Amino acid sequence: MAFDFGFLFVSLLLSCFVATSYGVTFSSLNHTLIVTASPKTGQVLKAGEDNITVTWSFNQTFPVGTDSTYKTVKVKLCYAPISQKDRKWRKTNDLLKKDKTCLQKIVAKPYTASNNSFTWTVAKDVPTGTYFVRAYTFNAQDVEVAYGQTTDAKKTTDLFDVQAITGRSTSLDIASVCFSAFSVVALAGFFYMEKSKAKSSVKK
Template sequence: MFFFFNSGFGLCAVVKGGEDKIKITWGLNKSLPAGTDDKYKTIKVKLCYAPVSQKDRPWRKTVDHLNKDKTCQFKIVARPYAGNDSVEWTVEKDAPTGTYFVRVYAFDAVDGEVGYGETTDAKKTTNLFQVEAISGRHATLDIVSICFSVFSVVSLFGFFFNEKRKGKAESK
């Protein structure tokens, strides 16, 4: 692992899409020799599915080849490498409900991966967090749909009684 992380939240945190922010801090692991990061030109921070959120979902599958890997589908930020750095990111509204971790990739001048680090352990079981996606439904939408439903039922009975009354008047 080339980087250390501080994701800014505790174990099993639940964050809401479109509302909550997470702070991600990264930098070179102090145990590595000086100059290890000389090749690092670009950093890409991504939101990645934990194995529990990949189960029975092949479109989220982990593959060792970076171009085919579907684990990390959400870009948080991409910027030039500047040693220790951090970003505060608002969880996007379209992030699906699931369990996640964060991964940082380091790329060289020709955009080849030269290092990475992540907020979880090798088995991807610790320091994970839950994203609670927005449902897309608001209370106002529910209220309006109820009002229209009531209006349609009242209109139906109104027309029914009106036609029945007209039918009685014509038969006299």
């Protein structure tokens, strides 16, 4: 009997270890959230300037109580497949702790089933690319249990673009032109002075 109890204990311990080691997979999550975002398909947003309004709610077609374990919601900006190609640091992985699809946090809030909305100014550090929005729900242990997204399962519909900050501005361009013009004038003045000195030396 003692052996049976010990075997059961070890089995439970191993199960916990395996669950901790492997973590939660995206394919295991329930798609119970309806998520929408304000950008239209193909719209180009400027990082640091334009806004995205995201709304989300529980899909009422699921049985009552399905969302009883939901405690928080985290909304994220996610790369579309076209912006992941040949970029391993953005690679999709079914194991969520290794997944790089959604790297940009938009907002985190306590979970409520309806009337959820948030307006976010696209962060200045968001790179140029094609995106969609995804929301994850978490339980009391801060583990993902469900999700919703603005695109289809293949991530090909309702996508929008973000244009990153280039680092150049109008004032910088003007300063650059003025500096270039000053350099030309200074160089011309230098040659004129040198030429004048040369003439003076010849006269002497």
